[in-house]
Amino acid sequence: MSKIAVIEIFGPTIQGEGMVIGQKTMFVRTAGCDYSCSWCDSAFTWDGSGKSLIKQMTAEEIWTELKRLGGNGFSFVTISGGNPVLIRHLEALVRILKENDIRIGVETQGSRWQDWLYEIDELTISPKPPSSGMKTDFTVLTEIIDKLNARNGNQHISLKVVVFDEEDYEYAKKVHLRYPTIPFFLQVGNDDTTTKDQTKLVSHLLKKYESLINKVMADEELQNVKVLPQLHTLVWGNKRGV
Numbered sequence: 001m002s003k004i005a006v007i008e009i010f011g012p013t014i015q016g017e018g019m020v021i022g023q024k025t026m027f028v029r030t031a032g033c034d035y036s037c038s039w040c041d042s043a044f045t046w047d048g049s050g051k052s053l054i055k056q057m058t059a060e061e062i063w064t065e066l067k068r069l070g071g072n073g074f075s076f077v078t079i080s081g082g083n084p085v086l087i088r089h090l091e092a093l094v095r096i097l098k099e100n101d102i103r104i105g106v107e108t109q110g111s112r113w114q115d116w117l118y119e120i121d122e123l124t125i126s127p128k129p130p131s132s133g134m135k136t137d138f139t140v141l142t143e144i145i146d147k148l149n150a151r152n153g154n155q156h157i158s159l160k161v162v163v164f165d166e167e168d169y170e171y172a173k174k175v176h177l178r179y180p181t182i183p184f185f186l187q188v189g190n191d192d193t194t195t196k197d198q199t200k201l202v203s204h205l206l207k208k209y210e211s212l213i214n215k216v217m218a219d220e221e222l223q224n225v226k227v228l229p230q231l232h233t234l235v236w237g238n239k240r241g242v
């Protein structure tokens, strides 16, 4: 059985971001990323600092751990990372989840393709704005979106762009106007992913959320969009595994 590099499995919790915000879910976080965003809130998945946490697991072992943690109390699993779409063998986990009537969400940046993406119920694609230091390959992103659109069974897909500054905002707009039919989310960037002062962090992030709301509300070019904070950060701050 092929192994999958997993750095954490946690839940039940709520999905704190994007198209299924508030959804009760378990999380599987894979190790490794093809990006290295300057502000990544999960840098331990790729920067070496979480190396000792990485476990090579079979899909069955991951399912056993999900059941141990979540019992019979969940019907949704979110796979995030790192970039889970680097891992072809996740196909086996997707199959087990489907066999057990579990709905599946995936978080990815839209830089890679795997055929198992067709099987994902709620797929969030989050291309990265300039402040991340990464450069979007729009040819690849368009290929991914075209493939998914061509099939489009009962699958829901969305685009989610994190915004830290004016340049990011303009980038977000460009992404939305390029793919106007894909549900679009703007997400407040957390610019202090290490502080333990939750009170200060939350009031800071709520102010940033208000500014982003105000900007979008005054913008005639952004109409059918949703503006969200990271709900889990407002509730639990920078705590890991929630």
Ligand SMILES: C[S@@+](CC[C@H](N)C(=O)[O-])C[C@H]1O[C@@H](n2cnc3c(N)ncnc32)[C@H](O)[C@@H]1O
Pocket: 033, 039, 040, 041, 042, 080, 081, 082, 083, 084, 107, 108, 109, 125, 126, 160, 162, 187, 188, 189, 190, 191, 193, 230
């Ligand atoms: C840690 S990433 C893992 C999945 C995938 N690599 C990606 O970036 O989409 C999960 C989500 O968190 C977002 N994110 C990462 N760091 C963030 C931060 N400092 N503030 C707000 N959102 C952040 C990413 O943009 C992505 O939408």
Ligand SMILES: Nc1nc2[nH]cc(C(=O)O)c2c(=O)[nH]1
Pocket: 013, 014, 015, 016, 017, 042, 080, 081, 107, 232, 242
């Ligand atoms: N509660 C919760 N919601 C999330 N949504 C996306 C997350 C991620 O790190 O991918 C995340 C996370 O780490 N926790």
Ligand code: SF4
Pocket: 033, 034, 035, 036, 037, 040, 041, 042, 043, 045, 081, 082, 083, 109, 128
């Ligand atoms: S793509 Fe996602 S996991 Fe990778 S560095 Fe960027 S935010 Fe972090």
Ligand SMILES: [Mg+2]
Pocket: 041, 042
């Ligand atoms: Mg996160």
